[in-house]
Amino acid sequence: DAKTTQPPSMDCAEGRAANLPCNHSTISGNEYVYWYRQIHSQGPQYIIHGLKNNETNEMASLIITEDRKSSTLILPHATLRDTAVYYCIVRPDYGQNFVFGPGTRLSVLP
Amino acid sequence: EPEVTQTPSHQVTQMGQEVILRCVPISNHLYFYWYRQILGQKVEFLVSFYNNEISEKSEIFDDQFSVERPDGSNFTLKIRSTKLEDSAMYFCASSDGPGANEQFFGPGTRLTVL
Numbered sequence: 001d002a003k004t005t006q007p008p009s010m011d012c013a014e015g016r017a018a019n020l021p022c023n024h025s026t027i028s029g030n031e032y033v034y035w036y037r038q039i040h041s042q043g044p045q046y047i048i049h050g051l052k053n054n055e056t057n058e059m060a061s062l063i064i065t066e067d068r069k070s071s072t073l074i075l076p077h078a079t080l081r082d083t084a085v086y087y088c089i090v091r092p093d094y095g096q097n098f099v100f101g102p103g104t105r106l107s108v109l110p
Numbered sequence: 111e112p113e114v115t116q117t118p119s120h121q122v123t124q125m126g127q128e129v130i131l132r133c134v135p136i137s138n139h140l141y142f143y144w145y146r147q148i149l150g151q152k153v154e155f156l157v158s159f160y161n162n163e164i165s166e167k168s169e170i171f172d173d174q175f176s177v178e179r180p181d182g183s184n185f186t187l188k189i190r191s192t193k194l195e196d197s198a199m200y201f202c203a204s205s206d207g208p209g210a211n212e213q214f215f216g217p218g219t220r221l222t223v224l
Binding site for chain 1: 154158165203208213216
């Protein structure tokens with residue numbers, strides 16, 4: 001079973017920042033936090049990952065709390081095309097597969 | 111940009127029939143995966159494959175399932191005798207290393223078993 005907890009759904013206004021929370025209170029020291037998303041019924045798409053430091057790439061920022069028990073994915077300027085299900089996943093650095101939970105369904109509203 | 115491709119996009123079959131789902135991973139990737147997603151449910155891991163061997167599989171991947179890399183480009187998932195509950199979207203993915211941070215997923219094959 002997935003080791004993360006996410007709200008089932010969220011709304012965000014277009015152009016505003018979308019902040020998606022994730023709880024992973026049982027995360028182990030060798031486990032990374034990953035974010036993927038799935039637009040409609042397409043294949044999941046990698047967004048970002050981190051261990052303990054905050055990370056940023058062209059798609060998003062990842063903020064991990066100091067105790068690593070929770071994190072937040074930030075889409076700085078959400079667009080309609082960001083409407084998707086967002087998955088927060090923890091996985092050890094030697095892991096092969098990803099265990100997807102139900103994720104958060106983000107709706108970006110015009 | 112390189113991408114994973116899958117064929118067919120939609121496969122309809124009768125219960126008890128064999129189906130083969132095909133995938134072309136990204137050309138320099140060495141690790142291959144199959145996942146499935148029953149309509150309205152979670153994405154579930156089925157199997158990972160490296161160096162012509164299964165490296166990990168889930169309890170879903172029973173004797174009815176098999177995988178093969180028949181040539182240098184294709185990666186296939188065979189379901190020997192389909193059941194109604196095999197109806198799902200099947201996603202192929204590939205990565206360039208074990209434990210790679212990013213797995214690249216294909217668009218999926220929707221399998222409908224009647």
